[in-house]
Every structure is written in structure tokens, then in C-alpha cells.
Amino acid sequence: MLEAEGLDVFYGKAQVLSGLSLHVARGEVVALLGRNGAGKTTTLKALMQMLPVARGTVRLSGTEITGAPPYRVARAGLGYVPEERRIFTQLTVRENLEVGRQKPREGVPAWTEEGLFALFPNLAERADAPGRALSGGEQQMLSIARTLMGNPACLLLDEPSEGIAPVIVAEMVRAIRRLKGEGLTILLSEQTLPFARAVADRVAVIDHGRVVFEGTFDALDAAPGIRADHLAV
Amino acid sequence: MGFFLAQILTGLANAGALFMVASGLSLIFGVTRIVNFAHGSFYMLGAYIGYTLMQVLPGAVGFWGAMLLAGVAVGVIGAFVEMVILRRVYAAPELFQLVATFGVILIVQDLALMIWGPEDLLGPRAPGLRGVVRIMGEPVPKYDLVLIGVTPLVALGLWALITKTRFGILVRAATQDREMVAALGVNQRWLFTGTFGLGCALAGLGGALQLPQGGADLLMDFTILTSVFVVVVIGGMGSLPGAYLAAVLISVLGVFGVAYLPQSTLALTFVVMVAVLMWRPFGLLGREEVAGEAGQVGPPEDPIRPAGWSVRAGVALALLALGALPLYGSDFALVLATDILIFCLFAASLHFLLGQAGLVSFGHAAFYGGGAYAAALLVRHAGAPMELALLLAPLIAGLLALAIGWVSLRATGVYFAMLTLAFAQLLWSLVWQWAEFTGGSDGMVGIWPADWAGGNAAFFWLAFVLCVAGILVLRHAAHAPLGYALRAARDNPARAAASGLAVARLQWVAFAFAGAMAGLAGGLFVFAKGSVFPNELEIARSFDALIVVFLGGVKTLSGGWVGGAVFEAGTDWLTRFEYWRLALGLTVLFIVTLAPQGIVGAARRLWQRGRS
Numbered sequence: 001m002l003e004a005e006g007l008d009v010f011y012g013k014a015q016v017l018s019g020l021s022l023h024v025a026r027g028e029v030v031a032l033l034g035r036n037g038a039g040k041t042t043t044l045k046a047l048m049q050m051l052p053v054a055r056g057t058v059r060l061s062g063t064e065i066t067g068a069p070p071y072r073v074a075r076a077g078l079g080y081v082p083e084e085r086r087i088f089t090q091l092t093v094r095e096n097l098e099v100g101r102q103k104p105r106e107g108v109p110a111w112t113e114e115g116l117f118a119l120f121p122n123l124a125e126r127a128d129a130p131g132r133a134l135s136g137g138e139q140q141m142l143s144i145a146r147t148l149m150g151n152p153a154c155l156l157l158d159e160p161s162e163g164i165a166p167v168i169v170a171e172m173v174r175a176i177r178r179l180k181g182e183g184l185t186i187l188l189s190e191q192t193l194p195f196a197r198a199v200a201d202r203v204a205v206i207d208h209g210r211v212v213f214e215g216t217f218d219a220l221d222a223a224p225g226i227r228a229d230h231l232a233v
Numbered sequence: 234m235g236f237f238l239a240q241i242l243t244g245l246a247n248a249g250a251l252f253m254v255a256s257g258l259s260l261i262f263g264v265t266r267i268v269n270f271a272h273g274s275f276y277m278l279g280a281y282i283g284y285t286l287m288q289v290l291p292g293a294v295g296f297w298g299a300m301l302l303a304g305v306a307v308g309v310i311g312a313f314v315e316m317v318i319l320r321r322v323y324a325a326p327e328l329f330q331l332v333a334t335f336g337v338i339l340i341v342q343d344l345a346l347m348i349w350g351p352e353d354l355l356g357p358r359a360p361g362l363r364g365v366v367r368i369m370g371e372p373v374p375k376y377d378l379v380l381i382g383v384t385p386l387v388a389l390g391l392w393a394l395i396t397k398t399r400f401g402i403l404v405r406a407a408t409q410d411r412e413m414v415a416a417l418g419v420n421q422r423w424l425f426t427g428t429f430g431l432g433c434a435l436a437g438l439g440g441a442l443q444l445p446q447g448g449a450d451l452l453m454d455f456t457i458l459t460s461v462f463v464v465v466v467i468g469g470m471g472s473l474p475g476a477y478l479a480a481v482l483i484s485v486l487g488v489f490g491v492a493y494l495p496q497s498t499l500a501l502t503f504v505v506m507v508a509v510l511m512w513r514p515f516g517l518l519g520r521e522e523v524a525g526e527a528g529q530v531g532p533p534e535d536p537i538r539p540a541g542w543s544v545r546a547g548v549a550l551a552l553l554a555l556g557a558l559p560l561y562g563s564d565f566a567l568v569l570a571t572d573i574l575i576f577c578l579f580a581a582s583l584h585f586l587l588g589q590a591g592l593v594s595f596g597h598a599a600f601y602g603g604g605a606y607a608a609a610l611l612v613r614h615a616g617a618p619m620e621l622a623l624l625l626a627p628l629i630a631g632l633l634a635l636a637i638g639w640v641s642l643r644a645t646g647v648y649f650a651m652l653t654l655a656f657a658q659l660l661w662s663l664v665w666q667w668a669e670f671t672g673g674s675d676g677m678v679g680i681w682p683a684d685w686a687g688g689n690a691a692f693f694w695l696a697f698v699l700c701v702a703g704i705l706v707l708r709h710a711a712h713a714p715l716g717y718a719l720r721a722a723r724d725n726p727a728r729a730a731a732s733g734l735a736v737a738r739l740q741w742v743a744f745a746f747a748g749a750m751a752g753l754a755g756g757l758f759v760f761a762k763g764s765v766f767p768n769e770l771e772i773a774r775s776f777d778a779l780i781v782v783f784l785g786g787v788k789t790l791s792g793g794w795v796g797g798a799v800f801e802a803g804t805d806w807l808t809r810f811e812y813w814r815l816a817l818g819l820t821v822l823f824i825v826t827l828a829p830q831g832i833v834g835a836a837r838r839l840w841q842r843g844r845s
Contacts, residue, residue: 048416074418086413088406098399099406100417150418 001026001185002047002078002154007056009046009209016042017209019056024154024187029180031196032189033231034206040189041083043206044156047187048080049073061153077105079152083159083189085143089132093123096131096142100149108153109182116145119175137168144175155179157188161195173198193231205230235369240492242368244485246377246446249384250276252480253439254457255464256391256473257432263408263471264428267319267330268647271337272461273454275433278341279307279440280449281349284356287444293360304438311433315426321826323425327647328593332783333825335776338454339818345451347812356444376445383442388477391435395473404428408471455772459658462651463502467509469519470647478517503659507640510652514643556697559690567689568761573801574693574700575757580781580797582750585707587782589716590743591723592642595650596657597751597778599637602770604630604752606664609677609765614670619683623699623756630752631745633660638744642737654772661770676766680759696757703750704794710746719743780821 002024009017017039024030034040045051047058050070057066065073074080088096097113104110117124120141126134134142140160147155160176161169176199180186190196196203196217203220205213207230213220220226258272286299314337322329362379365372395401403424407414415421440453447453464483468475483502490501509517540548558570583597607629611617617625641652664671671677681687686695710716721729722736730736759765768774777800785796803820807813 050412050416070412070415071418071420074416080416082413082416086410088409088413090409091402091405095402095405098402099414099419101399102418146417 001028001061002187003057003059004043004047005057005059007043007046007058008054009042009051010054015209017046020046020206020210021056022047022187022204022211022214024185026185027180027183028202029176029186029188029200031200031203032187032206033191033193033196033203034189035231036191038206038230039209040206041158042209044080044158044187044189047156048078050080074150074152075102077108077151077153079147079150079155081143081147081155081157081160083162085139087131087134087139087142087146090130092130093127093134093142096146097149100146102150105151105153108151109184110151111145111148113149116148119148119178120145120171122171137164137171140164140168140172141175148179152184154185154187157186159189159191161190161192169195235371238369239371239373240488241485242373242377242381244488245384245481246374246380246484247488248477248480248484249380250439250443251457251460251464251484252384252477253387253435253442255461255468255476255480256388257435257439258461259465259468259471259473259476260404260435261429261432262647264404264411265319265323265425266411267323267334268327268650269429269432270331270334270458271314271341272432272436273456273458274338274341275307275311275436276440276457277345277449277451277454278310279303279437280356280444280447280453281345281354281440282306282437283441283444284349284354284449287357296357296360300438300441300444303441304434307437307440308430308434311437312426312430314433315429318822318826319429320422320425325825328587328779328783329825331593331595331650332780332821335780336818336821336825338776339814339821342451342454343812343815343818347815349449351451353450354448356446356448359445362445380442380446384477387435387438388473391473400424400427458772459655462655463506465516466644466648466651466655467506467516469513469516471520472516472518475516475518503655506652506655510640510643510648515648552701556694559693564689567693569802569805571689571693571696571761572805573798574696575754575761576781576801577794577797578700578703578757579751579754580778580785580800581704581707581794582747582754583778584782584785584794584796585710585750586743586747589711589719589723590740590747591719592740592744593646593650594641594653594744594747594775595772595779596637596653596655596775597747598770598772598774599653599657599660600630600634600748600751601755601758601774601778602657602664602765602767603633603660603748604755605759605765605769606671606755607752608756608759609680610671612680613677619686619760623753623760626756626759627749627753630755631749633752634745634748635741638741638748642740642744654775657770657775658772661767661772664767664770671767674767676764678764680765681763682760686760692761696761699753699757703753707747707750715739715742780817784821784824 004020004022007017007020008015020039020043022043032040032043042051046053048070049058049065049068053066057064059065060073060076060078063076065076065078068076088099091099094113097116117127122138123141123145126138131139131142144157144160160172164172173195176186176188188200202214202216204211205220205226212230213223213226254272254276258269261267261269283299283303286302287296290296290299318333318337319330322333359376359379362375365374366378395404403414403419407421407424411421460483464476464479467482468477468479482505486501486505494501555570559567562570579601583594586592586594586597604626608622608626611622611625612619637653637656641649641656644652665673667673668675682692686692718729718734718739721732722734722739726736755769758769781796781800783796784800785791785794804813804817807816810816
């Protein structure tokens with residue numbers, strides 16, 4: 001579904017990703033684990049073509065999207081939910097969803113406002129509230145819902161559990177499982193192993209801008225060195 | 234009571250066109266982050282196109298149809314300009330965008346001159362609305378009442394468009410976070426083109442609507458621009474209700490000013506603006522603009538280094554050759570070289586402000602013209618000798634800059650730029666209106682240099698010494714601690730402040746310093762020409778300097794004077810043609826889109842490419 005091969009990304013002269021390769025199969029949920037500054041956010045932004053990719057290729061459903069403008073990437077079926085949520089604070093919940101709305105896509109679940117309100121009941125209650133009045137968890141839900149309005153085939157979630165209350169985290173786990181059930185492919189970045197374990201099929205560990213481990217959680221547990229060297233703080 | 238009401242009604246009527254132009258400017262800025270300097274030009278085009286259409290289309294339907302069509306036509310022209318020019322500069326630093334819109338101003342001015350001629354056109358009266366209505370005994374033109382009614386309708390329509398439609402939702406979303414809107418699959422190109430076209434259509438409609446009151450002339454682009462900037466600064470950039478409120482406030486104030494204190498109208502407007510800014514630095518209903526939030530800061534600049542010995546030797550040789558010009562040059566060459574030197578100093582002073590302090594001033598002519606008028610007034614009214622006048626010109630210009638900077642530097646970014654422009658325009662109007670002291674539009678003539686500097690060669694040497702010294706002082710300041718501190722404050726004000734730099738005071742000092750240097754150039758100019766006219770204070774003069782700095786390259790130390798030399802020599806040649814503005818405008822657009830690093834930057838890149 002989503003394939004990245006040998007990505008190099010620079011911020012000015014500093015190299016942030018070096019030869020990063022990553023594969024996510026159709027219908028799979030993959031967790032991208034890594035410490036602060038390992039390059040998780042950069043990876044997702046590079047996949048979305050929101051950062052210039054100096055070398056390497058990104059393919060979505062077999063079509064190369066490297067260097068395409070982000071709006072085309074989004075229309076090709078890649079949905080991006082940023083870490084900072086970036087909801088439009090001056091717009092209401094409904095209006096935020098409207099910004100994300102795109103035509104239905106073949107072979108992918110088509111989302112409607114009602115469908116998303118059913119997935120995130122909290123949002124339904126606040127449908128006409130301005131974005132700035134939402135709590136952190138509600139903003140996270142709105143950010144995901146807004147991206148789903150574009151009917152993506154593959155979803156990039158940047159640290160969905162960060163900075164939200166434990167009750168909401170449980171709800172987030174439920175929602176992500178539900179999305180997987182709908183057949184959505186998901187790549188999410190995480191700092192915490194428990195959340196990743198709760199939602200993901202497979203895990204990729206990233207450090208210093210490259211993937212140092214890719215496999216199942218069992219395989220990760222069987223390789224204590226990976227956890228000690230690349231995940232433990 | 235009746236008189237009072239009539240005044241308010243006139244004010245409300247006058248607010249109409251102002252609101253439409255200001256709301257268009259606001260809308261465009263909100264989405265594209267471009268301050269469209271050419272907005273006044275679209276307003277002017279609306280008036281001219283409306284005029285022509287009214288000649289062709291008959292009757293009342295034709296009259297009102299012509300207005301709407303004029304708006305639509307200007308909208309289409311605006312969309313075209315956006316697609317052909319602005320699309321190429323969205324990612325560029327602010328200054329490029331400004332210069333690109335200056336280019337459009339120049340081109341529109343000459344095109345309007347070509348098509349409609351230099352004569353002012355008297356707007357046709359609205360059919361069936363020629364007379365006046367008596368309201369409490371006071372005559373109020375019927376057309377005014379129409380304007381009072383139409384403006385809220387346009388505002389309401391605009392409000393519905395922005396709040397109720399998908400286009401409006403996207404516009405508001407893009408105003409907040411363009412990158413995210415794109416990541417959600419929205420093709421911003423069409424959103425930007427649509428917004429720009431809509432904003433221009435509003436300006437065009439405004440221009441056509443005021444035809445029965447004001448007609449069409451070639452100066453209306455700059456006239457409205459100043460008022461619009463004041464309105465936008467007071468109302469808050471990006472706020473439609475703010476634009477309406479401020480347009481009404483300024484117009485009503487203006488009408489009462491005319492009635493009670495005719496000389497005070499301008500001053501009154503500025504007093505209100507300053508008061509609002511003191512109270513709310515981002516306008517009545519505006520929100521804070523965070524520098525770089527729209528991603529226009531551009532890549533970090535390389536640190537500047539003192540020039541190597543070979544470069545210094547080359548410059549010294551060139552200076553020697555230039556200094557010896559009286560030995561081999563003609564009189565014409567001497568006069569031209571003097572003009573160029575003076576202009577180079579003026580440009581270098583603005584370049585210092587822009588490049589080192591990162592303060593984009595749109596009103597630098599205030600200090601150039603200020604210095605020029607200071608020198609001329611000293612000679613005329615105090616009988617001062619040239620030497621004293623030349624000494625005091627930079628001092629007075631520096632003091633002026635201290636005063637203007639005190640207010641302007643409270644704002645940042647586009648607000649700062651607009652404030653500086655507004656102050657320059659205030660000074661210009663002051664000189665224009667206070668004719669018994671400044672000579673008004675007749676200027677002051679017969680201000681000649683002292684006997685010893687009277688000859689072309691002697692004055693050339695005087696200008697040579699002072700201008701070269703001035704440029705070297707500016708250059709030295711860039712390499713002195715002041716320069717380091719200013720660049721630190723430019724690149725990261727918060728960190729600079731945390732390191733113990735008094736950012737606000739530093740910028741104030743830089744503003745005054747650059748103003749003083751511009752004043753010296755202005756003082757020299759007066760004695761070079763023997764006269765001074767208000768156009769040395771004009772917006773166009775400020776634009777010249779900005780274009781020059783841009784032409785030379787902002788991110789290079791020598792960009793200011795190199796650009797100045799090329800520009801002054803170029804315009805000397807260009808102005809011999811009738812439509813030189815058109816040529817200059819096209820040149821500017823050409824450079825903006827093809828060589829955005831400017832002359833020095835492009836030369837340096839070529840040199841580096843050649844070496845590697």
C-alpha cells in the first residue's frame with residue numbers, strides 16, 4: 001500500500017532522515033516507534049511530501065508520489081493527521097470537517113459527517129462549537145475525523161495518544177481498531193509501547209533517521225537490545 | 234442637528250468605496266499573505282473601465298450594469314495577474330512580493346495613460362439620482378443615499394460568502410493554516426486565484442461606485458492606497474467588520490474635519506490611527522501577526538564576512554577612477570554621476586534598514602525628502618549657508634526618524650510597513666498643504682551650493698566624498714557590534730532579547746541612523762538640483778528605493794548601492810521614453826520571477842558556479 005525506499009531528508013544542512021525505508025501492507029496497522037527527535041514526525045511529513053525529499057521514492061498503491069504537491073498526495077488517498085492536530089480554531093467542528101471533504105474513492109470507505117459523529121460521539125455534541133473551544137482529546141478526534149472526510153486509503157497518524165487524558169486514549173484505541181476494521185491502512189508514530197501494542201499489527205523502530213527494526217511485537221520482545229538501545233530513555 | 238446628520242451621512246457614503254477596497258486588500262492578505270500594493274491600481278482600473286462601459290451601455294440598466302461589469306472585469310484581470318505573476322513569488326520573502334506588486338502598479342499606470350489619456354475624467358451622474366434630498370433641511374445628494382444603502386449590502390453578501398459557502402470556509406481555513414489545508418487535499422492555486430480575483434473585483438467595484446462622486450484620474454491609485462492602509466491598520470488586517478468600522482470612522486472624521494478644521498483633516502486621521510495603535514497594536518478587530526507563520530522567512534542567511542583584500546583593492550581602484558571623473562568626464566557625465574552617487578547613498582541607507590535590521594519600511598522617502606526640505610527651508614527661511622544646511626539635514630532627518638520610528642516600531646511586519654508609508658504620505662501632504670512655508674506644489678527653487686562648490690566638478694567631489702563616506706559608515710556599522718546585534722534581533726527577536734539585547738531600542742537606533750543617512754542624501758540632492766519639490770517625499774520615491782534594494786539584492790551587503798547605480802543610470806535612460814513606467818514595471822517583474830537574488834546575488838551565484 002505505502003512503500004518508502006531510501007529516503008534522505010535535510011533541514012538546511014542537517015540530515016534528519018538517512019536512507020529510511022518502510023513498508024505498510026494493505027489493511028495493516030504499523031506503529032513507528034522512536035525517541036524524541038528520532039525522526040518520526042519528519043518521516044510522516046516526508047511521506048506526505050510536505051518536506052522536500054532529497055533522495056529516495058515514496059509509492060502509494062504502486063504509484064510514485066515523490067515530489068508531488070501535498071494536495072495531490074492527499075487526493076491520491078494518503079491522509080495526514082499532524083501531531084499538533086492543527087485544527088482550524090476559528091472554524092466550527094462542522095466547518096473543520098467541510099475543509100477535509102473530498103469525493104468518495106473507489107474501494108475505500110466513504111465517510112460522512114454522520115458516520116464520523118458516530119465514530120466520535122464527543123464531536124457530535126460539539127458540532128457547532130468553534131475549534132478553539134475543544135479539549136485536547138476532542139481536538140485530536142476532530143483532526144482525525146477531518147482527515148477521514150477526504151476518504152483516505154492510508155492514514156498517517158502522528159502521535160495520536162500524546163497529551164490526552166487516559167479515558168480519551170482508551171477511546172482512541174477503540175476508534176483506531178474500528179478504522180482498521182473498515183479496511184483502512186494506518187501508519188502511526190508513537191513514543192509509548194503500550195499504546196502501539198494495543199492498536200498495531202507490526203512495529204518499525206526508528207533512530208537517527210533510519211529504521212533499525214521492523215517486525216512483530218513478539219520479535220521486538222525477543223530482541224531486548226533494540227528496546228534498550230533505541231527506545232529506552 | 235440637521236447639519237450634524239448630513240455630515241454623518243456624507244461620511245457613511247464616502248466610506249463605501251473605501252470599505253470595498255480595504256476589504257479586498259484584507260481578504261487577499263488573509264489567504265495569500267501578500268500585501269497587494271497594486272490594490273489601488275485595481276481600484277483605478279475599476280473606475281476607468283466603469284467609465285468606458287457607462288459611455289457604451291445606455292440608460293439606468295446600463296449604468297448599474299456597467300458598475301457590476303467593471304467589478305467583474307477587474308476581478309478577471311486580478312486573477313490573471315495572480316496566475317501569471319504572484320504564483321511565482323508566494324514562497325519568496327515578503328519584499329519580493331511587494332516589489333512584484335509595485336511592478337504591477339507601474340504597468341497599470343502607463344496602460345491607463347495609454348488607453349484613457351492624461352485628462353481627468355468626470356464621472357457620469359447616476360440616471361434618476363441627480364438631485365438632492367432635504368433631510369432636516371440639509372441637502373443630501375440622492376446618490377449618497379444609494380451608496381449608504383449599497384455598501385452594507387455588499388458587506389452582507391461578502392459576509393454570507395465567507396461564512397456560508399465552501400469557498401468561504403476554505404478561505405478562512407487557509408487564512409489560519411495554509412499548509413494544513415493543502416494536506417487535506419485542497420488545491421490552493423485555485424483558492425488563491427479565486428481570492429485574489431474576488432479582492433480585485435471588490436476594488437474595481439469600489440472604483441466604479443465612486444465614479445459619480447469623484448470620476449477617474451491617474452493619481453487615484455496612490456490616493457486610495459494611503460487611506461486604505463490607514464483603514465486596514467485601524468480596523469485590523471484580515472477583519473471585514475474591522476474594515477467597515479474603520480472605513481466609516483475615517484470617512485466621518487474626514488467629513489467633520491473638512492467642515493470644522495479644514496487644515497486638520499490629515500493630522501486628525503493620523504492622530505486617530507496612532508491612538509488606536511497605542512491601544513490595540515493590531516487594529517480594532519485584528520489579530521497578532523506572527524512573523525514567518527506563513528513560511529515567508531525564507532532560508533537562513535549565510536553570515537556576512539568582511540570583503541577580502543582583492544575585492545577591497547578592486548573597490549579602491551574603482552573609487553579612484555570615479556573620483557578622477559572630472560579630469561576626463563563631460564559635464565553631463567558629472568551631473569549624472571552626482572545624481573547616481575546621491576541615489577546610491579539613499580538606497581544604501583534603506584538597504585541597511587532592510588538587510589541588517591530586517592525592517593521593511595515603505596516610507597523611506599520621508600527622510601530623504603525630509604532632509605531635502607530641511608536643507609532647503611534652512612537656506613530659504615534662516616539664510617543658512619550650504620555647509621550648515623548639509624550638516625543639519627541628516628540631523629533633522631534623524632530626529633524625524635526617531636519620532637516616526639517611535640510610533641511605527643510599535644507595530645511589526647506589514648503593519649510597520651503600512652505605518653511608515655502612511656507617515657511619509659502625511660509629510661508629503663503637510664508640505665503640499667502648507668504652501669506659504671514650503672512652497673507647496675511649486676516647491677522651492679534657487680537653493681544653490683556655496684561658491685566653492687558651485688561648479689559641476691567641485692560639487693561632484695563634494696557629493697563623492699560625502700556619499701562614499703556615508704556608504705562606508707553604513708557598511709562599517711554592519712560589521713560593528715551594532716550590525717551583529719541588529720542581525721540577531723532580525724533573525725530571532727526573542728532569543729536576542731533573552732541574550733540581553735534591547736531589541737526595541739536597537740531597531741529604533743537603526744531606524745534613526747538609516748533616516749539620517751537618507752537625510753544627508755536628500756540634503757545633497759537639493760544643492761545638486763538647486764530646487765526641491767514635494768515629489769521627493771512621494772510614495773513613488775519610497776518605492777524607487779525599495780525596488781533598487783531589491784534589484785541589488787537584499788541579502789548582499791553591496792546590494793544597495795549597486796542597485797542604486799544601475800537604477801539611476803537606467804531611469805535616466807528610460808525616462809526619455811514616454812512609457813518608461815511600463816518598461817520599468819516589466820523589468821521589475823522580469824527580475825522578480827527570474828533573478829530573485831538581485832544583481833549582486835545573481836553575480837555571486839554565477840561566480841560560485843564558475844569556480845565549482
